[in-house]
Amino acid sequence: MIRLENVTRVYRRGGEKLTVLDGLSLDMEGGKFYALMGPSGSGKTTMLNLVGGLDRPDSGHVAVAGEDVGALEGAALSQWRADNVGFVFQGFNLIPVLTALENVMLPLSLTPLSRAERRKHAEFALELVGMSDRLSHRPQQLSGGQEQRVAIARAIATDPGIILADEPTGDLDRDSADQVLGLLERLNKEFQKTILMVTHDPAAAERAQRIVNLDKGRLADDPREGA
Template sequence: MTTDVTHNPTHRPEPLVSIRHLAKSYRRGAQTVPVLSDITLDIAEGDFIALMGPSGSGKSTLLNLIAGIDRPDSGELRVAGVDIAGLPESSLADWRAAHVGFIFQFYNLMPVLTAYENVELPLMLTRLSRQERRERVEMVLRMVNLADRMDHYPSELSGGQQQRVAIARALITDPTLIVADEPTGDLDRTSATEILAMLQRLNAEAGKTIIMVTHDAHAAEAARSLVYLEKGELLPGPR
């Protein structure tokens, strides 16, 4: 006899990110340095997670593994049902381009390109027409309140405006997941507050799942959930 779980009130949907017994180490000369040890974690679709912990705790390493930038030594890592730890490198690059939007501390904008051109860049390898690309770029620039700055170069924008361009670039492919590594770390408090409010809106109104590494307790307060790492291990913390 089979049971239809869709009628089971206790059934919970599959997490967007499912991590089981993940481990990662790096070689430093002849020495193996463990970074993450036996990480097991679920992240629900639509959540906004802050990864916190002291320097060297493994926060950015865990973020890079989830984003498919790096590979674990062992364990299981599934995102939206895809075993990304088992994908070949070419397939992993395609998956990453289609499903992950990146926001970095130092923006990573091309200085010789305008805001419009920086946001358009991830679409250049797609089959979208020039008009389709323009419509999408203008839409996301409006979302981050930069439609009137699209022809400006990064050097002509404030730090907060540059980070909003980076957020627009992260959104341009309509990714499954947004990963942000210290997105407010290079901003003054006013600009940081504006960026955090924007991430909250993207989470609440656009339903984007966001994983944010931060050492700033003020930034972490913007998230819905907190995950603590210390010496490569998860610590219990408030949700």
């Protein structure tokens, strides 16, 4: 369960206040696939960052499986992220100097697994996304769709409960986008991962079980009503 309770996030730029999330309250069930939609500046990515512990609310609470994420700090917050969340970004965000396998093994180094076990887990994750034949390729040797699949493998390598995907198909052609969305669906259905996906693409949002519409930092509708 993900709960946002009266969450406000304000950015200050050049002395000007910009309220991105304005007292947002929202409950999301674990094990569901959510699509977050809304116009630019509606607070979708900010909400994702708050749920993933990459940012802090100015007021209100963000709780994931009962854990008040906003109250965690420093190493405890890092550890929580490592244990609970996998990120998939629009720009893929793979480490360019590492191979696909090394990128996927990277978060596994935060676990107590041995090197051999880390490699086994990473190979399994890459196999799951259909990239087992590209283990030694560096990101610049991969297509956008392949890079995003490696990024998904990295996100699931440590078996986190939540996958946060920020416009994962934004930089992809239709076929690659379909593959990535199919993978996210599979992760949700077969592995019961909770997925929060920010998207501008209505077709992509249709693949989710629930759609949350945001506008000006507030809910445009309430998914609980449609549940």
